[in-house]
Amino acid sequence: MAAQDHGPSGEPEGDEDARLSAAVDAESFEAAEDAQRHPDPSGPNRIAVIFAHPDDAEFICAGAVARWVAEGHHVTYVLLTSGDKGSEDPAVTPEALVATRTAEQRDACAVLGVQEVQFLGYADAMLVPDLAMRKELVRVIRTLRPDVVVCQDPTVRFVGQNYLNHPDHRAAGEATLDAVYPAARDRMTFPELLAEGLEPHKVREVYLAGANAPDVAIDITAYMETKLAALRCHKSQMGEWDPEPEIRKWAREDAERFPDHGEYAETFKYFKLD
Numbered sequence: 001m002a003a004q005d006h007g008p009s010g011e012p013e014g015d016e017d018a019r020l021s022a023a024v025d026a027e028s029f030e031a032a033e034d035a036q037r038h039p040d041p042s043g044p045n046r047i048a049v050i051f052a053h054p055d056d057a058e059f060i061c062a063g064a065v066a067r068w069v070a071e072g073h074h075v076t077y078v079l080l081t082s083g084d085k086g087s088e089d090p091a092v093t094p095e096a097l098v099a100t101r102t103a104e105q106r107d108a109c110a111v112l113g114v115q116e117v118q119f120l121g122y123a124d125a126m127l128v129p130d131l132a133m134r135k136e137l138v139r140v141i142r143t144l145r146p147d148v149v150v151c152q153d154p155t156v157r158f159v160g161q162n163y164l165n166h167p168d169h170r171a172a173g174e175a176t177l178d179a180v181y182p183a184a185r186d187r188m189t190f191p192e193l194l195a196e197g198l199e200p201h202k203v204r205e206v207y208l209a210g211a212n213a214p215d216v217a218i219d220i221t222a223y224m225e226t227k228l229a230a231l232r233c234h235k236s237q238m239g240e241w242d243p244e245p246e247i248r249k250w251a252r253e254d255a256e257r258f259p260d261h262g263e264y265a266e267t268f269k270y271f272k273l274d
């Protein structure tokens, strides 16, 4: 969606209590340190980044994506919509916008080194996390068989006093989490998928991007330029707006909330599913 649809990835500015509670939680610390070694160092992981719109992931997790790719992991983007409502230009048709935005997303993925991009073709601004969407995402997960899923935080309804989260972002997060657990894992859920040969699959780790209560931070200092370059591929959404100052500010604030990080970080709510 348009750039102004994206808010900061953390709590509202000045919410010191929230920052403190995130910083002193021992379990969170452990998870944070763990996440610095993740995805699993035992070998290349398959990572599925499942988001609502083209450009969503570039705003809130492209630094981590670039880092994971550089570390040898295999990343697939799965976008529920192609962002066909993301223009105020009366001369632009939804069909033309789909072509523009899918091309922009592929360009951004090329910058990041993302190996694969899928567009599921849902209508922009119309996402509803129903059973049909859950089944479609179970199909995706059982096909890709990712070790790690990155998605949007469905609990983010608003941030501060100037940002109402887009309903598609919440819907995409809700449907993805419901697909990860328990539907993709359970043999008897959606038996028609099993009949197609799509065996159950257990996702090992989940990262919620742009989360309400982040408990891990990924150091993206070395990947900030790559993130900015990927974001700038979304020319139809940037217009005259230069995202760089805002992006650097958010990433600097995220880094400050977690110890032992470089200048820039992206934060996540992290789950290790047993």
Ligand SMILES: [Zn+2]
Residues within 6 Å of the ligand: 001, 005, 052, 053, 055, 056, 166, 169
């Ligand atoms: Zn969006």
